[in-house]
Amino acid sequence: MNHRIETLFGTEYPIVQGGMVWCSGWRLASAVSNAGGLGLLGAGSMHPDTLREHIRKCRAATDKPFGVNIPLMYPQIDEIMQLVVDEGVRIVFTSAGSPAQWTGWLKARGMTVVHVVSSSRFARKAEEAGVDAVVAEGFEAGGHNGREETTTLCLIPAVRAATSLPLIAAGGIATGAAMLAVRALGAEGVQIGTRFALTEESSAHPAFKEYCLHLQEGDTKLLLKKLSPVRLIKNAFRTQVEASEARGASEEELRALLSKGRAKRGILEGELDEGELEIGQVASLFNGRPVQTVNQVMKELTSQYFMALEQLNQCDPDLSNVSST
Amino acid sequence: MNHRIETLFGTEYPIVQGGMVWCSGWRLASAVSNAGGLGLLGAGSMHPDTLREHIRKCRAATDKPFGVNIPLMYPQIDEIMQLVVDEGVRIVFTSAGSPAQWTGWLKARGMTVVHVVSSSRFARKAEEAGVDAVVAEGFEAGGHNGREETTTLCLIPAVRAATSLPLIAAGGIATGAAMLAVRALGAEGVQIGTRFALTEESSAHPAFKEYCLHLQEGDTKLLLKKLSPVRLIKNAFRTQVEASEARGASEEELRALLSKGRAKRGILEGELDEGELEIGQVASLFNGRPVQTVNQVMKELTSQYFMALEQLNQCDPDLSNVSST
Numbered sequence: 001m002n003h004r005i006e007t008l009f010g011t012e013y014p015i016v017q018g019g020m021v022w023c024s025g026w027r028l029a030s031a032v033s034n035a036g037g038l039g040l041l042g043a044g045s046m047h048p049d050t051l052r053e054h055i056r057k058c059r060a061a062t063d064k065p066f067g068v069n070i071p072l073m074y075p076q077i078d079e080i081m082q083l084v085v086d087e088g089v090r091i092v093f094t095s096a097g098s099p100a101q102w103t104g105w106l107k108a109r110g111m112t113v114v115h116v117v118s119s120s121r122f123a124r125k126a127e128e129a130g131v132d133a134v135v136a137e138g139f140e141a142g143g144h145n146g147r148e149e150t151t152t153l154c155l156i157p158a159v160r161a162a163t164s165l166p167l168i169a170a171g172g173i174a175t176g177a178a179m180l181a182v183r184a185l186g187a188e189g190v191q192i193g194t195r196f197a198l199t200e201e202s203s204a205h206p207a208f209k210e211y212c213l214h215l216q217e218g219d220t221k222l223l224l225k226k227l228s229p230v231r232l233i234k235n236a237f238r239t240q241v242e243a244s245e246a247r248g249a250s251e252e253e254l255r256a257l258l259s260k261g262r263a264k265r266g267i268l269e270g271e272l273d274e275g276e277l278e279i280g281q282v283a284s285l286f287n288g289r290p291v292q293t294v295n296q297v298m299k300e301l302t303s304q305y306f307m308a309l310e311q312l313n314q315c316d317p318d319l320s321n322v323s324s325t
Numbered sequence: 326m327n328h329r330i331e332t333l334f335g336t337e338y339p340i341v342q343g344g345m346v347w348c349s350g351w352r353l354a355s356a357v358s359n360a361g362g363l364g365l366l367g368a369g370s371m372h373p374d375t376l377r378e379h380i381r382k383c384r385a386a387t388d389k390p391f392g393v394n395i396p397l398m399y400p401q402i403d404e405i406m407q408l409v410v411d412e413g414v415r416i417v418f419t420s421a422g423s424p425a426q427w428t429g430w431l432k433a434r435g436m437t438v439v440h441v442v443s444s445s446r447f448a449r450k451a452e453e454a455g456v457d458a459v460v461a462e463g464f465e466a467g468g469h470n471g472r473e474e475t476t477t478l479c480l481i482p483a484v485r486a487a488t489s490l491p492l493i494a495a496g497g498i499a500t501g502a503a504m505l506a507v508r509a510l511g512a513e514g515v516q517i518g519t520r521f522a523l524t525e526e527s528s529a530h531p532a533f534k535e536y537c538l539h540l541q542e543g544d545t546k547l548l549l550k551k552l553s554p555v556r557l558i559k560n561a562f563r564t565q566v567e568a569s570e571a572r573g574a575s576e577e578e579l580r581a582l583l584s585k586g587r588a589k590r591g592i593l594e595g596e597l598d599e600g601e602l603e604i605g606q607v608a609s610l611f612n613g614r615p616v617q618t619v620n621q622v623m624k625e626l627t628s629q630y631f632m633a634l635e636q637l638n639q640c641d642p643d644l645s646n647v648s649s650t
Contacts, residue, residue, distance in 0.1 A: 002639065119542050139464070140476040148543025151465040151476040153497040153506065154606045158542055161610075172478040181478065181506035184633050217444050217483055218473025226571075246551075248573025281479045285486075308509050309637065314327065 004166040005189030008112060008132055009091060010065045012036030014189030015179075015301065016135070016168055019069020019093060020143065021045035021278075022267035023197040023204045026054040030061035031201040031294035039066040040093055045264065048079050055087045065091060067112075072097025085109045096144060099129040116170070116191075118146025118155070120162035127163045134163065135191050138171030142194055142280035145222055145229045152182065160186030174282045176304025180312070192301075194280035200293045205270030208277065209291050215284045224258065226251050233277035237262065329491040330514035333437060333457055334416060335390045337361030339514030340504075340626065341460070341493055344394020344418060345468065346370035346603075347592035348522040348529045351379040355386035356526040356619035364391040365418055370589065373404050380412045390416060392437075397422025410434050421469060424454040441495070441516075443471025443480070445487035452488045459488065460516050463496030467519055467605035470547055470554045477507065485511030499607045501629025505637070517626075519605035525618045530595030533602065534616050540609045549583065551576050558602035562587065 005014035017024065017032040019042035029039030039062070041054050051068070058066050068089050073096050074080055081102060084092060092106055095116035106113045107130055115126040116135040123134050136159040138152030139145060150158070152171040160167055169187035173179060174195040182190060196202060198209050212233070219234050223241050226249075232238045244257055258276070266275020292300075330339035342349065342357040344367035354364030364387070366379050376393070383391050393414050398421050399405055406427060409417060417431055420441035431438045432455055440451040441460040448459050461484040463477030464470060475483070477496040485492055494512035498504060499520040507515060521527060523534045537558070544559050548566050551574075557563045569582055583601070591600020617625075 121542070138476065138478070140479050149546065150542050150606060151463065151497055152478050153463070153476065153503060154465050154610070155542075157500065157502060157610055172476055175482065177482060177510050178478060180509040180637070184505040184509055184637055185502050217446070217475050217480070221474065246573060248571060281475060285479070285482055312505070312509055312634065313638065 002188070005133070005168060008166055009038045009067075011038050013298075013302065014168075015298070016040065016093075016189060016191040017196045018042075018170060018191045018193035019044065019067075019095075020193050020197050021263055023202045024069075025203045026058035026061060027203065028196060028199065028201040028294065029054075029066050030058045031199075032196065032298070033058075033062045033064040033066045035295050035298040036064075037298060038091070040069045041066070042069050043074065043080055043084075044069065044071045045268075048076060048083055051080065052083055052087060055084070055089060059088075067091030067093055067114075069093040069095060069116075071095050072099075072102065077102075081105065085111070093135065095135075099126045099131055103129040103131055114168070117159065119148055119150060120155075120158040123159045123163045123165070127165055131165065133166035133168060134159065135168040135170050136187070137191070138169075139222065140281040141171035142197070142220070142231050142283075143278045145231055147225070147229060149222070149229075153185070156182055156185040156187050172280065172282045174280070174285060176301045176306070177308040178282075179301060179305050180308045194283050195286075195297055195301075196294065197279065198283070198286065198291060199297055200291055204267050206291075207270035207272060208267050211272055211277070212279045212283050213286055213289055213291065215279070215287060217281075217284045219284060220279060220281050224254060227254055227258065230276075231278060231280065233279055235266075235275070235277055236273040237266075237276060327513070330458070330493060333491055334363045334392075336363045338623075338627065339493075340623070341365065341418075341514060341516040342521045343367075343495060343516045343518030344369065344392075344420075345518050345522050346588055348527045349394075350528045351383035351386060352528065353521060353524065353526040353619065354379075354391050355383045356524075357521065357623070358383075358387045358389040358391045360620050360623040361389075362623060363416070365394045366391070367394050368399065368405055368409075369394065369396045370593075373401060373408055376405065377408060377412060380409070380414060384413075392416030392418055392439075394418040394420060394441075396420050397424075397427065402427075406430065410436070418460065420460075424451045424456055428454040428456055439493070442484065444473055444475060445480075445483040448484045448488045448490070452490055456490065458491035458493060459484065460493040460495050461512070462516070463494075464547065465606040466496035467522070467545070467556050467608075468603045470556055472550070472554060474547070474554075478510070481507055481510040481512050497605065497607045499605070499610060501626045501631070502633040503607075504626060504630050505633045519608050520611075520622055520626075521619065522604065523608070523611065523616060524622055525616055529592050531616075532595035532597060533592050536597055536602070537604045537608050538611055538614055538616065540604070540612060542606075542609045544609060545604060545606050549579060552579055552583065555601075556603060556605065558604055560591075560600070560602055561598040562591075562601060 015037035019040040024042040032039035169182035170191035262276035265271040340362035344365040349367040357364035494507035495516035587601035590596040
């Protein structure tokens with residue numbers, strides 16, 4: 001039980017780098033894998049040809065295991081699934097859709113399959129579909145998000161109770177102390193997005209990284225709930241979204257406002273005013289911090305984890321004998 | 326540092342029972358105090374005369390420390406503040422307002438003062454005002470809630486970094502494992518609302534407790550953000566609120582819909598359809614569980630805490646030597 005995540009992926013540490021649009025190409029994924037975690041290519045923002053190129057470059061850059069995250073609403077889903085099989089990918093994380101359709105197909109081709117869920121109900125469905133593990137991602141996570149708004153603190157114990165599958169916690173985890181916290185709740189590993197999105201090796205625009213490293217608490221907010229809830233960073237575009245929503249804008253109006261390519265403009269091209277900017281709530285903890293390398297982040301995470309564990313053990317909270325009056 | 330909460334309050338355990346409208350009268354508060362935690366009377370739903378009666382009954386029912394939670398937007402705030410002083414209350418938790426006005430006044434009268442915050446910015450203001458400790462309460466908490474929607478997992482490390490005051494975590498904490506998780510994040514104690522609201526000793530209506538013990542994930546939602554954000558349980562009243570908000574209802578319309586006395590009708594009188602029902606997101610973890618006594622809850626919390634700590638220590642996550650490639 002204690003090492004199920006490392007055993008499943010063949011990694012040194014139970015740390016997964018979340019697949020993120022416009023951030024997680026081969027440079028980020030291979031750096032995380034080389035540092036002992038599991039790097040994921042984010043297929044969500046890649047055309048099939050681009051993904052093929054990233055898989056090949058990632059393999060050239062690391063001999064460690066890595067994987068691909070595939071949102072199940074990907075337009076050319078058949079093509080992309082065949083592609084990851086053909087390219088010899090061994091680990092697929094699926095998200096944003098039902099795991100029923102593809103899990104068996106991938107498993108039959110020898111793939112390790114992990115599905116991202118936002119509720120214990122979806123975790124049970126993923127287990128029925130035959131996945132090898134689940135990522136349970138809470139409300140505080142960046143980007144697209146569950147409708148039920150369950151936070152990581154409430155979600156992890158619920159999913160832990162619902163399934164015996166290996167459980168990876170996500171949403172709000174960017175420090176070793178948070179890794180320890182979610183392990184206390186029953187998770188066996190962590191998926192970290194925000195912290196890795198802001199590293200040197202992330203393909204996000206430098207201006208985007210700088211902007212994210214200067215956020216205050218409350219600067220991200222879950223919006224566009226009439227479409228698909230997404231956590232957005234405050235900027236001119238988001239102000240428009242909020243104004244539209246406050247006056248009760250319809251799905252169509254919101255879709256027109258969102259338009260195509262906003263996330264690319266914001267995250268990859270660094271268009272900070274009119275782009276769609278996505279990051280996790282936890283970014284504000286790193287206000288004023290420099291952009292770090294993946295190796296620096298991994299070292300901090302792991303050393304902080306042990307420091308936090310040591311501190312916990314030093315606490316003797318005098319809880320050993322409750323009065324029984 | 327490790328026992329600052331117990332030392333501050335003179336309690337056995339660093340466990341505070343949140344002051345909650347229509348739930349936390351003298352029966353609940355005295356039961357928690359007798360079991361070694363800190364019971365709080367919730368003044369928010371009491372007329373001054375009622376509060377006086379509850380203070381006296383609470384004192385008759387326990388010789389242990391207890392306190393009063395006072396929302397700073399309480400209409401007769403001067404009267405209620407004088408009353409708690411006159412009645413010899415030693416511990417006041419303030420919430421929902423600025424701590425600047427009353428903290429010094431209470432401190433000058435020998436009171437221990439704790440303020441509830443939803444951000445590190447408010448925590449710093451509370452420290453400047455001279456409070457003895459802060460409660461940092463996350464998005465998942467029941468009832469009235471911060472505008473920034475910061476979850477407990479993200480909030481606790483932020484507040485921990487912002488102040489050296491004794492720090493009590495709240496929001497989403499209903500188990501010993503969650504107590505351990507927030508201690509890993511830097512909290513020294515916990516404030517628990519939901520779990521105590523659903524005990525025998527809570528003055529909430531039995532039908533309300535039963536309803537809350539049969540919730541699914543996603544059944545509570547933060548709404549009425551144009552007024553003051555509040556986490557509501559799904560029912561006929563909330564459906565009306567959501568429909569109004571979806572079409573962009575104004576503050577005035579929402580205020581008219583909310584009207585007076587809704588929370589009393591829902592929580593105290595058990596009017597499940599038309600009442601305003603408030604509980605924390607974590608309630609769904611207890612789906613199908615019976616109503617428990619405060620003593621049962623306290624015993625579970627403390628024994629779970631130690632089980633979770635033991636399990637954490639059994640995990641050896643192999644994080645001790647990150648590769649430095």
